[in-house]
Amino acid sequence: MALTSAYGFVNTANTVDGQIIQGLWDGDDAISIAPLADKGTMLIGADxxxxxxxxxNRGATITLRLQHTSPTHRLLQQKLKRQQALASPATAFPVTAYDTSSGEGGTADKCFIQAAPTDTKGVNATVREWVLVTGEFNAEIPNG
Structure with a gap:
């Protein structure tokens, strides 16, 4: 029997420090989450x-691709200023990226800004890519 399902970005819950992520860039990778390391390694002995x-390692990078007019872009700029000024664990913030239909996604309680976007000006608007990093991303098990 074939499985039928549907996906819509409107069925996702995505937040930075409790605020809904707004002003995402166009495309299929507006939000991406990547593990910091492989989940393990295999060793084969001489015999x-x-x-x-x-x-x-349960760490991950969370990449947000935003429009330059995005309220989330502004929020992250403020968080970066604070992170640079304090250089303290107190500057960590939570992030949630979750598909409410499939149950796929997860949360990270303590994120830091690893990379800020390049600010470019030209004929067309360009993406503002923020890379956040966490030592522990708690992935949800998708619905079965």
């Missing part, structure tokens, strides 16, 4: 025996 080591 062919195998040992899999599970990584304790």
């Amino acid at each position: 062919g025996s195998a040992l899999f080591s599970v990584s304790a």
Whole structure:
């Protein structure tokens, strides 16, 4: 029996520090989450025996691609100023990226800004790409 489902970005819940992410750039990768490391590594001994080591690294990068007029872009600029001024764990903030239909996505309680966007001006508007980093991304198990 074939599985039928649907997807719509309007069925997602995405927040930075409790505020809904607004002004996302166009495209299929407006928000992307990538693990910081592989989930483990395989070691094969000289005799062919195998040992899999599970990584304790639960970190991730969260990339937000925003319009320059986005309220979230402004919020992240403010957070960057604070992060640079304090250089303290107190500057961490939560991020949620979650598909309410499929259950896919997750949360990170303590994110920092790893990379700020390049500010470019020209004929057309350009994306503002923010890269956030967390030591622990808690992924949800999608609905079955």
